[in-house]
Amino acid sequence: MTDGLSEARATVHAMSPDVPAAAQQERVAALRAAVRRAVAAGDRTAARTLRAELRAAEGGERLRAERDRADVRAQAHRALELLGVPAGPKLVGAVHAAFFAAPIPAARLGVLRRAEERAFRKAPNARPFYVCAALTADLLTPARGLLAVSTWPLERRVVGPLSRRTDFLTAAVRVAEHAQHADAAQHLLRRFAAGIPGAAGGAVGTVDPADLIAAARAELDVHATADRRDRARAARRAAGLDAAERLFGSAHDRTGRPHGERR
Amino acid sequence: MTDTAPALDRLRAGAPPRNHDARTIAALTANPGCARRGLLDAAGVDKDAVARHLGFGTPFGQSQFAITRGNAFEAQVKADGCAELLALLRDRLGLDVGEVGYDDLDDEGGREFRHARTRKLLARALDDAQGTLFDHPLLRLDIGGTPAYLEPDVIAFQLAGRFHVVEIKSFAVVDGQAEPEQVAAAARQAAVYVLALRELVADLGHDPQRVSHEVFLVCPENFSNRPSATPLDVRPQLAVLRRQLDRLTRVDAILNGLPPDLSFALDDGLGAAVRTVEARYAPDCAAGCELAYFCRDEARACGATGALGRGVRDDLGGVDTVEAALDLARGAADPPAELAETAALLRTAARLRAEALGGAA
Numbered sequence: 001m002t003d004g005l006s007e008a009r010a011t012v013h014a015m016s017p018d019v020p021a022a023a024q025q026e027r028v029a030a031l032r033a034a035v036r037r038a039v040a041a042g043d044r045t046a047a048r049t050l051r052a053e054l055r056a057a058e059g060g061e062r063l064r065a066e067r068d069r070a071d072v073r074a075q076a077h078r079a080l081e082l083l084g085v086p087a088g089p090k091l092v093g094a095v096h097a098a099f100f101a102a103p104i105p106a107a108r109l110g111v112l113r114r115a116e117e118r119a120f121r122k123a124p125n126a127r128p129f130y131v132c133a134a135l136t137a138d139l140l141t142p143a144r145g146l147l148a149v150s151t152w153p154l155e156r157r158v159v160g161p162l163s164r165r166t167d168f169l170t171a172a173v174r175v176a177e178h179a180q181h182a183d184a185a186q187h188l189l190r191r192f193a194a195g196i197p198g199a200a201g202g203a204v205g206t207v208d209p210a211d212l213i214a215a216a217r218a219e220l221d222v223h224a225t226a227d228r229r230d231r232a233r234a235a236r237r238a239a240g241l242d243a244a245e246r247l248f249g250s251a252h253d254r255t256g257r258p259h260g261e262r263r
Numbered sequence: 264m265t266d267t268a269p270a271l272d273r274l275r276a277g278a279p280p281r282n283h284d285a286r287t288i289a290a291l292t293a294n295p296g297c298a299r300r301g302l303l304d305a306a307g308v309d310k311d312a313v314a315r316h317l318g319f320g321t322p323f324g325q326s327q328f329a330i331t332r333g334n335a336f337e338a339q340v341k342a343d344g345c346a347e348l349l350a351l352l353r354d355r356l357g358l359d360v361g362e363v364g365y366d367d368l369d370d371e372g373g374r375e376f377r378h379a380r381t382r383k384l385l386a387r388a389l390d391d392a393q394g395t396l397f398d399h400p401l402l403r404l405d406i407g408g409t410p411a412y413l414e415p416d417v418i419a420f421q422l423a424g425r426f427h428v429v430e431i432k433s434f435a436v437v438d439g440q441a442e443p444e445q446v447a448a449a450a451r452q453a454a455v456y457v458l459a460l461r462e463l464v465a466d467l468g469h470d471p472q473r474v475s476h477e478v479f480l481v482c483p484e485n486f487s488n489r490p491s492a493t494p495l496d497v498r499p500q501l502a503v504l505r506r507q508l509d510r511l512t513r514v515d516a517i518l519n520g521l522p523p524d525l526s527f528a529l530d531d532g533l534g535a536a537v538r539t540v541e542a543r544y545a546p547d548c549a550a551g552c553e554l555a556y557f558c559r560d561e562a563r564a565c566g567a568t569g570a571l572g573r574g575v576r577d578d579l580g581g582v583d584t585v586e587a588a589l590d591l592a593r594g595a596a597d598p599p600a601e602l603a604e605t606a607a608l609l610r611t612a613a614r615l616r617a618e619a620l621g622g623a624a
Contacts (some may be wrong), residue, residue, distance in 0.1 A: 088342070090338075091343065143367070144369060164344025164363075164365045165363035192346075194350065222360050223361070
């Protein structure tokens, strides 16, 4: 009674162990279903063979997931260095998609920060850089939904009330500068232009990087001094935190009051 | 209003009170005449559990698609420190370029801490006009003697020393027109926030009028995803809401007319207990109240005119049941003086119907 086995092979046929991620996950799922079918049909020989194949495939899947995490980390780092300021997962993913031709799923970035914090607490400073948190200027807690790089100075990683805007404008300038050479990223430029009045001159539906840079710089001049002052002040306070808190923000204690506030 | 608190606790029969949110508070104003809803809400009874126990459970709540669409639009408008919203406010309201302060008050801390932080930052904003946008403020409103925390997805926005509530909704405004029902619902919810914000401002020792009655509704424009801002005057909703909340705190009047040992514990006596308190059912209840199907069943069983719609009930003022209305129309019953006019109308209607059917009926 080898019908079950050959049928299952037909389903997972043509998927070599060295296939891309989605296909490999599919292969694991198909094998699992085949094992279930074989067991239900009472075909023990087929079930045993399929189980062995499933184990091998799952091992490959685990390895791939680990390699993936390292990939996501490197990709996030690359995009953040291009932006030069703390940014949300969506923007980081969009920048990587525009300039490095591969999108990073936002869900992967969401778990990245926590994984990095665990790694840092286990073996501090074992890696050349960590993808870490931006800190709120008043509480020094991790700012919601912002990623940063550990090698950046603290002034760049703390965000005050004006910082969201200045960082947005700075990111617009950096992206537009890159777009001048790369001629990519119209989609990204439009997104920035939608938030900066006067940035979308010229033809309808297109954004000239030069216009965007000029508009962003003009507005940046208005906020830069006050923002720098706020951030420097918060950075001095943040310097008193321990190494892990400096990177990943001070935690809330049981009363819901962050540790950073007492300092 | 602490004297009714023990009585209200008893009504809940030991269950923890259910928290209000802007949706439930706004729903209170939709049917102010309903004593049943007023009492159950004041006591914080879990109406959903009650309805399910009585066999009238409904898969209640907003559609998952609507929620997803709403969240996506909101995320878009609020992305990158509300970049699109700032551009919009500059364009429509002439917001100054320097006004870009953005404080996110959503934090992993506890509710009390978050509320304290909201207070602290708003106090600073009121004193020296610092800050422009305050995202996710955690507000508190007194509902029937118990404080309810409100976690609005709105933004308090300071313009020229006055605060405005910005409510982001995902229904489209086409050619400057939106669906009136949705606008009305948004206005009711925004009014709750305005009221809570005013209480906070008054509590901080400032003039509550510094929170404007004009809220800004941010919706997708026409068939695009581009946001547009529409000012909305919520003074009528505020007035209704305030009256309704006052009524809630006078729930003792309803309590007085009820047996002292009444409780809404989830046991065999629940149906009888709920029926003790008078309801005022109308078909639109289904949109906002978990008990609607129970009340509908009750209203139909006793032939209440409200089951046919609010308009019918109002037209037949004083005639409570369909049976009585039919009797008047047939001339079977002698109408009392105050119903003479209604009875004449009903008879005319019956005669017209008979003529139209030409004896077929």
